[in-house]
Amino acid sequence: MPTMSMIEAIRDAHDVMMARDDNVVVFGEDVGYFGGVFRCTRGLQQKYGRNRCFDTPINESGIVGTAIGMAAYGLRPCVEIQFADYMYPAYDQLVSEAARLRHRSANDFSAPITVRMPTGGGIFGAQTHSQSPEALFTHVCGLKTVVPSNPYDAKGLLISAIETDDPVIFLEPKRLYNGPFDGHHERPVVPWSKHPLSEVPEGYYTVPLGVASVRRPGAALTVLAYGTMVYVAEAAAAETGIDAEIIDLRTLLPLDTDTIVASVEKTRRCVIVHEATRTSGFGAELSATVQELCFYHLEAPIVRVTGWDTPYPHAQEWAYFPGPQRVGEAFRRVMEA
């Protein structure tokens, strides 16, 4: 089976869906001619023509707004916001239009759009190129939010997202584009080709939305993570020797509570890890959910490891980033409680 990087897998998902469905159109800033700043749409314009893969001006609100209009009339736009940090001009369109069209038209219309955006830090991007805004989407009813962590999932989830009849926010952890990054920034980057999840089948397959994956079975505690933090948690488990069960949520909304509950009932301890800031972050939702559904099984308070409540820094990036050491300390704390 061919191995692919996350970038190649995402590109391939576009390719598969554009070949299968004429209604799929792909656009965004530098997406057509150039193939995207991260190369996730490389070659699609050459293959499918400028009608189906094209550049837009720098106007995120216009990108998402026109996508919604196209989708309401039966197209399947899959658009790119160059960095998640640039989505704020489009936020009104996402919240007030995309997320609400189905409800307020009593199901006459909907907005089956996919909005892809690179998310997260670890690339010296500072405050305007490193944010993790997932909670701004999960808080809005009417949007689905997906965060893949590896090439296999990225392709299968993106195909599912494009086929979904509702708007999907597809957050791509940019630090994972070229390899599984575990937070050890001082070590050389490991390429995807060395990782089993870079084996990506050719052609069409799906990974369903709303289904988490147990990435490391374990008995001592449950880790709820997504994106880059899956690898950080793996490193923390290896380095502490604590037998963590690591769950890659993959989809934040709809959330796979069955998998979460089954694991926490088994391990009785739970650590939640994300890169985004802490207060009102998605970890708060996860913590509340575990508390509501697993309270009588818990033997220790739930612990969250997150980015600090500060803007993403330029200097001292690694003091902000919740790396394996901070996650490992949380494991120990939960085990000792």
Add this chain to the structure above:
Amino acid sequence: MAATSHTGNGQFPDAGTPVQFTRDEELTAYREMLLIRRFEEKAGQLYGMGFIGGFCHLYIGQEAVVVGMQMAIKPGDQVITTYRDHGHMLATGMDAKGVMAELTGRSGGYSRGKGGSMHMFSKEKNFYGGHGIVGANVPLGAGLAFANKYRGNDNVCLTYFGDGAANQGQVYEAFNMAKLWHLPVIFIIENNRYAMGTAIERAAATTDFSRRGASFDIPGEQVDGMDVRAVRAAGERAVKRARAGEGPCILEMLTYRYRGHSMSDPAKYRTREEVERVREERDPIERVRRRMLEAGMIKEDELKKIDGEIRSIVNAAAEFAQNDPEPDASELWTDVLLPA
């Protein structure tokens, strides 16, 4: 506005009758532009050596725009721009050391390492940033101009943005308010023909950006942004109008960036020849240099001396930026909100 010229094709307009500079003015322009050029070259080197990380956008090629505009304003006038901001800061007189140290993320940087290349500010020099989000600074510029009017001073606000930014919706909200309220703001569109890898023709329905205010009745002018004299002349016309309460205007600066969009740029969207041609025929610094020599205003060895002075400023800045300590990690939590 006294002179409007819509060439309409985005080509560098004919210089027409150039406004002559005195020897002092030529020398000021030369020095200031050369400082920016050498500073940016050094920043590029430090980036290559790994002292600067992340995003860094060089201004090389566009120096005449900020230097000419700076020569048209007076102390107290405000400047606000985008992320391609190093030249703007040096032109306002901000210290090269503080700028370079912000690039390397050190505690002696203008934002104490919190802002990076795209985010620096100086109250003293009336420089309001450095903004990484394309288009976001433009309404702020209108707001600064509003504050001038409210205070009853005669200051103007120079609001810079790119050809790519000119397609963001909020730019037009700012245009409308600026005209509606007769704000003393000068919108300076630095048309360097590209927004990252996208040529203006591929992103803009109309590429004569000087006319982008037409439906709001905001006058506009296309200016040879590679000729510092043309920039200053246009700047003076615009500033005079704005100070007199006649409201906003647009100056479209036809300019060019020689380097990539940022430090990682595959440069597949334009030819090497195109870059070379502009460099050879229109370089803003070389034009001043040649003019001064041809007019007998200056001798080669005097120019060499200036070069040497500038190099030592830039070297000192680089030295400082490499050796100044990083901010303490506790700085992550400062300046988010005031302590309760």
